[in-house]
Amino acid sequence: MSVRRLATRKLGTAALVIATGITAAFALTTQLDKASAQMNEVAGAVISDTNETSIPEGFRKWVFIGAPLTPNGLNDGAAGFPEFHHVYIEPGAFAEYLRTGEFPEGTTIVKELVLLKEGHHEDGSRNEASGRGFYADSFAGIDMMVKDTARFAETDGWGFFNFGHHAPPYAETAAAAPAEACAGCHTAAATYDMVFTEFYPILERP
Ligand code: HEC
Numbered sequence: 001m002s003v004r005r006l007a008t009r010k011l012g013t014a015a016l017v018i019a020t021g022i023t024a025a026f027a028l029t030t031q032l033d034k035a036s037a038q039m040n041e042v043a044g045a046v047i048s049d050t051n052e053t054s055i056p057e058g059f060r061k062w063v064f065i066g067a068p069l070t071p072n073g074l075n076d077g078a079a080g081f082p083e084f085h086h087v088y089i090e091p092g093a094f095a096e097y098l099r100t101g102e103f104p105e106g107t108t109i110v111k112e113l114v115l116l117k118e119g120h121h122e123d124g125s126r127n128e129a130s131g132r133g134f135y136a137d138s139f140a141g142i143d144m145m146v147k148d149t150a151r152f153a154e155t156d157g158w159g160f161f162n163f164g165h166h167a168p169p170y171a172e173t174a175a176a177a178p179a180e181a182c183a184g185c186h187t188a189a190a191t192y193d194m195v196f197t198e199f200y201p202i203l204e205r206p
Contacts, residue, residue: 114140
């Protein structure tokens with residue numbers, strides 16, 4: 001075979017390989033588009049017929065959305081919810097929130113209270129290598145909210161649960177709290193669908 005014919009054949013093969021590559025890439029993109037448009041499975045807390053539930057296993061491996069801080073030292077020594085609030089959302093619900101902009105049915109959000117290390121100053125702050133500030137010490141309680149618009153219609157679509165504001169072990173089960181204990185304040189003050197989304201940049205709304 002002449003050098004020229006060989007070169008032409010090689011070019012032809014190269015063109016075929018590129019064309020196949022482009023087709024495959026296109027097919028993959030279409031598949032990915034379809035996948036990202038699909039609903040994500042929402043897991044989280046399971047509520048009984050009597051509106052009781054337990055703390056979902058492994059919630060500390062969920063998506064950590066933020067940590068509001070209400071130090072006792074800035075709240076007359078007794079914050080309502082002392083002190084760091086470590087907030088987690090179940091990953092399936094988080095993915096749906098990102099996809100649709102809404103909290104899907106079944107969304108579970110856990111807020112774990114965490115006490116500060118002893119302060120060096122009256123406000124509870126202390127000095128560490130990184131500067132004067134507030135530093136987490138130990139777990140001290142669990143609050144949780146679960147979206148079920150039909151079941152919890154009376155508390156604006158979310159059930160609220162308190163597993164104790166104390167060191168672990170936490171209560172094994174909790175019954176849905178009455179509106180005046182939890183939901184009332186969220187209804188009055190929360191930004192979006194009962195959740196204080198403005199305190200969690202990761203839940204940023206358009
Ligand atoms: C007086 C008002 C008030 C009451 C009562 C209240 N909350 Fe909240 N809650 C807040 C605020 C404000 C935040 C966000 C900032 C923070 O954590 O300090 C919050 C955050 C939460 C979060 C994290 C998600 C979010 O919306 O930011 C959960 C879960 C939660 N509360 C559950 C409960 C439960 C359970 C109760 C009842 C035991 C309760 N709350 C009572 C004001 C309240």
